[in-house]
Amino acid sequence: MNGGLGFETIRDDREEGRFRVHRGAFTRDDVLELERKQIFDRCWLYLGHVSEVAKPGDFVTRRVGGRPLIFLRDRNGKLHVHFNACPHRGALVCREPSGKKRKNFMCPYHGWVFSDDGNLIETPGADAYPETFNRDGSLNLQPVPKFDEFRGFVFVNFDHGAETLENYLDDACEILDLVASQGPDGMEIQKGMQEYSIRANWKLLQENSADAYHAGITHSTYFDYIGARDKLLDNFDNTLSFGGVRNLGNGHAVSESLGVMPWGRPYARWIPSFGDEAKVEMAAIADEIIKREGVTKGEKIVKGDRNTLIFPNLVINDIMAVTVRTFYPLRPDYMEVNAWSLAPINESPTSRERRNRNFVEFLGPAGFSTPDDVEMLLQCQMGYSNADFSPWNDISRGMKRDVVMKSDELQMRTFWRQWDKLLKETHVGDE
Ligand code: FES
Numbered sequence: 001m002n003g004g005l006g007f008e009t010i011r012d013d014r015e016e017g018r019f020r021v022h023r024g025a026f027t028r029d030d031v032l033e034l035e036r037k038q039i040f041d042r043c044w045l046y047l048g049h050v051s052e053v054a055k056p057g058d059f060v061t062r063r064v065g066g067r068p069l070i071f072l073r074d075r076n077g078k079l080h081v082h083f084n085a086c087p088h089r090g091a092l093v094c095r096e097p098s099g100k101k102r103k104n105f106m107c108p109y110h111g112w113v114f115s116d117d118g119n120l121i122e123t124p125g126a127d128a129y130p131e132t133f134n135r136d137g138s139l140n141l142q143p144v145p146k147f148d149e150f151r152g153f154v155f156v157n158f159d160h161g162a163e164t165l166e167n168y169l170d171d172a173c174e175i176l177d178l179v180a181s182q183g184p185d186g187m188e189i190q191k192g193m194q195e196y197s198i199r200a201n202w203k204l205l206q207e208n209s210a211d212a213y214h215a216g217i218t219h220s221t222y223f224d225y226i227g228a229r230d231k232l233l234d235n236f237d238n239t240l241s242f243g244g245v246r247n248l249g250n251g252h253a254v255s256e257s258l259g260v261m262p263w264g265r266p267y268a269r270w271i272p273s274f275g276d277e278a279k280v281e282m283a284a285i286a287d288e289i290i291k292r293e294g295v296t297k298g299e300k301i302v303k304g305d306r307n308t309l310i311f312p313n314l315v316i317n318d319i320m321a322v323t324v325r326t327f328y329p330l331r332p333d334y335m336e337v338n339a340w341s342l343a344p345i346n347e348s349p350t351s352r353e354r355r356n357r358n359f360v361e362f363l364g365p366a367g368f369s370t371p372d373d374v375e376m377l378l379q380c381q382m383g384y385s386n387a388d389f390s391p392w393n394d395i396s397r398g399m400k401r402d403v404v405m406k407s408d409e410l411q412m413r414t415f416w417r418q419w420d421k422l423l424k425e426t427h428v429g430d431e
């Protein structure tokens with residue numbers, strides 16, 4: 001059971017309406033080891049966005065699922081994802097976080113040179129090697145088993161036998177499409193990355209990222225602040241008992257609402273602090289979207305607030321602005337987080353300025369959200385030291401409700417059911 005963990009990881013009592021997760025899932029080394037094997041080595045993991053390598057010669061290096069990778073667009077415009085490890089003796093071939101106009105990569109250790117398509121093209125002192133050297137291609141930079149793109153979002157998979165990305169994303173395709181359709185000329189990752197770490201289990205951040213229930217309490221300072229500033233909170237229900245949560249399949253879920261949140265959206269919900277002069281431009285932005293995408297989809301884009309979880313470790317929060325966030329555990333109680341702002345290509349400077357102000361105000365590393373959330377995650381992880389005597393997390397909220405609300409916990413149950421299923425799965429080749 002549970003890949004041999006020897007303890008009950010979740011208790012899912014649908015009749016009673018109770019859902020519990022054992023706190024050992026957040027603290028134990030053997031759980032993390034199993035997660036690496038059963039989840040991170042088998043699921044599609046977010047790598048980056050096509051806009052980060054928009055031109056031939058552009059590259060970024062990134063660790064995904066604990067593995068250093070080079071993501072690049074070669075001189076002919078083709079995308080590649082190579083393992084960033086020299087086939088000679090293993091050094092990282094590329095140590096820069098990103099760059100442009102690159103045709104070749106030279107390993108800093110003994111100087112082997114690889115072309116952008118991964119082929120080994122130069123070995124200093126080549127006469128020391130036989131002619132058959134690299135006939136089988138094993139001395140080229142090795143490609144990841146699979147990578148694919150959906151609406152600009154690029155994912156990798158370390159399992160040669162994995163299902164297609166689109167199948168895997170299931171109903172989350174609709175949400176990615178809504179985000180990708182915001183700009184008439186497409187979307188781009190803004191320059192710069194938020195990079196931070198949290199002394200807490202990685203699954204706590206996945207839970208937190210679409211947890212509307214905590215918003216009014218953990219982020220009360222933010223609500224007080226915008227309440228005083230924009231005076232739009234008078235009739236606002238800060239228990240967030242509206243909107244809804246949808247299971248998007250394969251462990252993915254979204255918590256969403258249309259038009260009721262009290263904050264502004266650069267696309268295209270005006271608030272007083274944007275200033276009267278912004279009204280005309282914002283109305284034009286909304287009109288353009290609705291004309292281009294039709295009323296049904298257009299209104300979803302313009303009015304929607306969505307916190308989306310893509311299993312296992314990608315979050316796309318389309319709220320005050322759009323944040324793309326991914327994270328990976330180095331230890332059961334420690335994760336590294338990368339996050340970016342996604343914005344429309346060719347957005348006007350005034351709209352971009354509203355977006356960026358809105359982004360850093362809540363989602364920035366020193367905004368009203370991130371530090372408060374990080375602190376709560378630390379508090380939970382500390383509480384788990386008592387797991388021997390107080391072993392269960394409760395994630396039952398709204399379980400018996402017919403109409404699921406935004407502040408319910410269906411999205412977490414969706415995540416945990418998939419997590420548990422994958423941990424229990426055995427695969428061909430396993431003992
Ligand atoms: S380790 Fe790369 S050239 Fe030797």
Ligand SMILES: [Fe+2]
Binds near residue numbers: 208214218219369373
């Ligand atoms: Fe939060």
